[in-house]
Amino acid sequence: MSPISDWSEMDDLVVAHARALAADAVQKVGNGHPGTAMSLAPVAYRLFQRHLVHDPSDPQWIGRDRFILSCGHSSLTLYTQLFLSGYGLEMKDLQEFRTWGSLTPGHPEFGHTAGVEMTTGPLGQGVATAVGMAMAARYERGLLDPQSPLGNSVFDHSIWVICSDGDLQEGVSAEASSLAGTQELGSLNVIYDDNRISIEGDTHNAFTEDVSARYRAYGWHVIEVAAASNGNVDIAALDAAMVAAKKEITKPSLIRMKSVIAWPAPKAQGTAGSHGSALGDEEIAATKVALGLNPEEKFAMPAEVLAHARLLKDRAAKMRKEWDKKFASWQSSNPEQAKLLERLRAKALPAGWDSDIPIFAPGKDVATRAASGDTRQGGSEDLHCAQRAAGRALFDQPGARCRDCGCPSSGPANAPMDHGGPAHAAFRPSALARRHQPTAGRPS
Numbered sequence: 001m002s003p004i005s006d007w008s009e010m011d012d013l014v015v016a017h018a019r020a021l022a023a024d025a026v027q028k029v030g031n032g033h034p035g036t037a038m039s040l041a042p043v044a045y046r047l048f049q050r051h052l053v054h055d056p057s058d059p060q061w062i063g064r065d066r067f068i069l070s071c072g073h074s075s076l077t078l079y080t081q082l083f084l085s086g087y088g089l090e091m092k093d094l095q096e097f098r099t100w101g102s103l104t105p106g107h108p109e110f111g112h113t114a115g116v117e118m119t120t121g122p123l124g125q126g127v128a129t130a131v132g133m134a135m136a137a138r139y140e141r142g143l144l145d146p147q148s149p150l151g152n153s154v155f156d157h158s159i160w161v162i163c164s165d166g167d168l169q170e171g172v173s174a175e176a177s178s179l180a181g182t183q184e185l186g187s188l189n190v191i192y193d194d195n196r197i198s199i200e201g202d203t204h205n206a207f208t209e210d211v212s213a214r215y216r217a218y219g220w221h222v223i224e225v226a227a228a229s230n231g232n233v234d235i236a237a238l239d240a241a242m243v244a245a246k247k248e249i250t251k252p253s254l255i256r257m258k259s260v261i262a263w264p265a266p267k268a269q270g271t272a273g274s275h276g277s278a279l280g281d282e283e284i285a286a287t288k289v290a291l292g293l294n295p296e297e298k299f300a301m302p303a304e305v306l307a308h309a310r311l312l313k314d315r316a317a318k319m320r321k322e323w324d325k326k327f328a329s330w331q332s333s334n335p336e337q338a339k340l341l342e343r344l345r346a347k348a349l350p351a352g353w354d355s356d357i358p359i360f361a362p363g364k365d366v367a368t369r370a371a372s373g374d375t376r377q378g379g380s381e382d383l384h385c386a387q388r389a390a391g392r393a394l395f396d397q398p399g400a401r402c403r404d405c406g407c408p409s410s411g412p413a414n415a416p417m418d419h420g421g422p423a424h425a426a427f428r429p430s431a432l433a434r435r436h437q438p439t440a441g442r443p444s
C-alpha cells in the first residue's frame, strides 16, 4: 500500500481483517454483496478514521459530518466501520448479518442501527438525499449563524457519500447533482467507486459516458484517482483527493476513484459474480492467504487490531472538545438563535405559528399555487415564494425558505432531497413545496 505519513502496518492489518469480515459475513448467511465491501474497506476506513468529523459516543451530535452509503447493497462497508469506530456494533452483529431482528440488515436502515444516517438501497437515491442534506446544512448555518465566514461556523460541516456505478446511472442522482452544482453546495463530497462492474457484468455494456465531464458540466469539482498498479485502491492518492474535496467549499466535489471489485480475491476480483454472491469457502481461504491472514479463521479480529481502530475515540474526543467550546461561545453571543435551535431540535412549532395563515373567501378564484405560496410564506421575515416566478434560486440566501428546482420540480429527485432535510437536522420541508410549477425561465 502506498505510504501516507499517518498510515501504519496496523492500519494495513485493520483493512485486511475488514475485507475478510465482508467475505465471511456473506458466506455465513449465504447471501449478500461481498465484493464491493472488500474493495471499499480501505476507502471507508480512511474516511472514518481521518476525515469524517464524528463522535461514535454521540451519533446525534449536531456538529458531525454526515455519511451516506448510497450503494446500500454494500452495507458491510458501513457496518464494518461502525464496528471498528465503536458505535456499538460488535462482532456478534456482523455474524448476524442479514438475519431477522439483527442490527445489520441487508441494506442500512435509518433509525435502526446507530450511525446509519439514511436508509439506502434504491440506487441513486442516497446521492439525491445527500444533496438535500447539504441544502439543509446550508439552511441551518444561514438561519443560525449567518455572519460567520464560510467554513468558520460552528455549523459548517461536510456531507460525505460513497456511491457506485448504479448510483450515477440513475436519473435521480443526475437531477439532484445538477441542482447541487447550481447551488454550489461545497459541503458535499461524493466518492464514486468506479469499478466498471455491476450486477450484469461490465458497466460498459450500458454505460459509457464520461462521468467526470458530466459532473464538471454540472459545476462540480472533479478529482480522478487511478487504482494502484496491483489493483488495490491507491490510498495515498485517495487521501489527497479527500483533503482536496474538503478544502473546496464553493463547489460540490466528486472523487472518481477506480477500483477492482473483490480485490484481492484471486479468482473473484473484477467479476460481477462477486457483486452479489458468496465467494465460497475455497476462494475465501485463498483471499485470506493473499491478505496475509490465517485461512482457517473466520470472523477474525485480534484484540490489538480492533484496539488500534478504536483509537478513533481519542481523535473524536479532541474534536468534540474543541467544537463544544466553540458552540458554547456561539450560544452566549447568539442567545436568540440558540433558543431557536433548541426549539427546532425539540421539533416544536413557534408560538402563534398559525395566527397569520391567510383565509381565502369563498367565491373568489385563487390559483392553488398562489394560495399555497401565500399560506406557506406567512410571516414578514420570510422571503416570498413568488420571487421564484422570476426564476431566482433562493436557497443560497441565508435563511431562505424556498428551493427553486427549476423544471423537475416534481421530478424523482425531489422526494429524496426533501428527506435529506429532516434526516439532517430539525427542518421539515413543506410537502407542497414539491408541487410548485416549473418556472417560466431562468434569468440570463
Ligand SMILES: Cc1ncc(C[n+]2csc(CCOP(=O)(O)OP(=O)(O)O)c2C)c(N)n1
Pocket: 036, 071, 073, 074, 121, 122, 123, 124, 164, 165, 166, 167, 170, 195, 197, 198, 199, 200, 261, 275
Ligand atoms: C434503482 C435500483 N435499481 C436496481 C437495483 C438493484 N441493484 C442492486 S445492486 C445493482 C448493481 C449495482 O452495480 P454497481 O452500482 O456498480 O455496484 P457494485 O456492483 O459496483 O457494487 C442493482 C442493479 C437497485 N438497488 N436500485
Ligand SMILES: [Mg+2]
Pocket: 164, 165, 166, 193, 194, 195, 196, 197, 198
Ligand atoms: Mg460498480
